[in-house]
Amino acid sequence: MIKQHSEISNIAIPTEQQHPISMYLKIWLLLFVLSACSYMVDYFQFQGLLRWTLILAFMFLKAGLIIMVFMHLAWERMAVKLLLFVPPLAILVFIALMSSEAGYVFISRIVSFVNP
Amino acid sequence: MQNDEQSKHNEAKNASSWQSVTNDWSADKQSFDMPWGKLMMWIFLLSDTFIFSIFLTSYMNVRMSVTAAWPNPSEVFALTIAGHHIPLVLIAIMTFILITSSGTMAMAVNYAYQGNKKKTVYLMVVTALLGASFVGMQAFEWTKLIVEEGIRPWGNPMGANQFGAAFFMITGFHGLHVSAGVIYLSVIAKRVHQGKYDHKGYHIVEVTGLYWHFVDLVWVFIFAFFYLW
Numbered sequence: 653m654i655k656q657h658s659e660i661s662n663i664a665i666p667t668e669q670q671h672p673i674s675m676y677l678k679i680w681l682l683l684f685v686l687s688a689c690s691y692m693v694d695y696f697q698f699q700g701l702l703r704w705t706l707i708l709a710f711m712f713l714k715a716g717l718i719i720m721v722f723m724h725l726a727w728e729r730m731a732v733k734l735l736l737f738v739p740p741l742a743i744l745v746f747i748a749l750m751s752s753e754a755g756y757v758f759i760s761r762i763v764s765f766v767n768p
Numbered sequence: 769m770q771n772d773e774q775s776k777h778n779e780a781k782n783a784s785s786w787q788s789v790t791n792d793w794s795a796d797k798q799s800f801d802m803p804w805g806k807l808m809m810w811i812f813l814l815s816d817t818f819i820f821s822i823f824l825t826s827y828m829n830v831r832m833s834v835t836a837a838w839p840n841p842s843e844v845f846a847l848t849i850a851g852h853h854i855p856l857v858l859i860a861i862m863t864f865i866l867i868t869s870s871g872t873m874a875m876a877v878n879y880a881y882q883g884n885k886k887k888t889v890y891l892m893v894v895t896a897l898l899g900a901s902f903v904g905m906q907a908f909e910w911t912k913l914i915v916e917e918g919i920r921p922w923g924n925p926m927g928a929n930q931f932g933a934a935f936f937m938i939t940g941f942h943g944l945h946v947s948a949g950v951i952y953l954s955v956i957a958k959r960v961h962q963g964k965y966d967h968k969g970y971h972i973v974e975v976t977g978l979y980w981h982f983v984d985l986v987w988v989f990i991f992a993f994f995y996l997w
Contacts (some may be wrong), residue, residue: 669877669878669881669974670878670881670882671878673875673878676871676874676875676878677871679871679874680867680868680870680871680874683867683870683871684864684867687860687863687864687867690991690992690996691856691860691863693996694842694855694856694995694996695855695856697842703996704997707992707996707997708992710992711988711989711991711992714988715985715988715989718870718981718984718985718988719981719985721874722870722873722874722977722981722984723977723978723981723982724974728783728802729783729784729788729789729792729800729801730783730784730785730786730788730789730792731788731789731792731793731799731800732800732802732810733784734789735800735810735811735814736810736814739814739818740814740817740818740821743817743818743821743825746821746822746825747821747825747828750825750826750828750829751828751829751832753829754828754829754830754831754832754833755832755833757829757833758832758833758834758835761833761835762835765835766835
């Protein structure tokens with residue numbers, strides 16, 4: 653069994669991730685707190701700009717922790733990070749296009765259907 | 769040994785430089801120094817990112833362009849437990865369950881690399897069970913919305929007709945991902961238990977973990993944009 657163990661670590665050395673369990677537990681706790689915070693945004697019924705800012709802030713913090721620590725991206729090479737973060741920029745362009753299109757559709761609906 | 773440590777340190781520092789990108793792509797070797805399955809999973813997750821982004825973008829487009837009032841998710845997803853009316857309570861529980869399952873998965877990957885097979889299998893099974901309970905709660909939520917609230921993809925009694933279409937498509941597709949993840953986890957946990965990776969190394973556990981964390985990641989966005997917004 654011990655021999656097998658050492659064989660495995662020999663095979664796995666180049667890309668394997670070794671971190672203390674306590675790091676995962678800390679991130680886990682942090683994710684819990686952040687989720688609780690984003691739930692509180694709704695529970696206390698914050699409205700307007702404050703609500704959207706808080707929702708987005710907690711969302712990006714949680715997403716960042718999951719990608720960087722749990723998915724180990726923080727320890728990957730720059731080439732891998734670029735592979736994953738450059739293509740989604742196209743999505744941002746698409747979101748901008750679609751939100752301007754939605755504004756146009758909304759105005760058209762108001763003009764054509766709501767007050768004839 | 770000292771030299772070894774030093775070169776390891778330099779290597780780690782260089783791995784995040786722009787020079788390393790040029791080196792990785794121009795050297796006469798494979799560009800991404802990782803197991804084949806892991807790279808393929810990353811590329812699959814990138815494509816999946818596009819699919820979920822398109823769903824969420826279409827939801828944004830619909831929500832911005834409707835003239836009828838959008839149903840208030842805080843009220844739609846509220847539950848009355850023991851006489852208390854609590855907004856979004858089931859969704860909050862589902863969120864905590866998914867985050868917990870991500871935590872157990874991360875530890876399973878860690879134990880796999882330590883070569884601790886027993887704990888790896890145990891944590892993977894716990895992850896799969898948490899995922900299954902998530903799907904169960906989602907089924908309960910769907911049933912309540914369809915049967916009691918009368919929400920349909922083409923209309924609902926609370927407001928904008930497009931609410932149901934966006935809700936069922938986005939959460940349905942995510943639920944499908946969770947269900948697939950539960951099956952994937954169970955299969956890999958069984959194979960780890962059978963000792964099929966004893967000689968290949970346990971990278972497969974990390975690959976499975978990537979998929980599972982991605983499912984959690986998507987939920988973070990759905991929770992923010994659909995339930996809280």
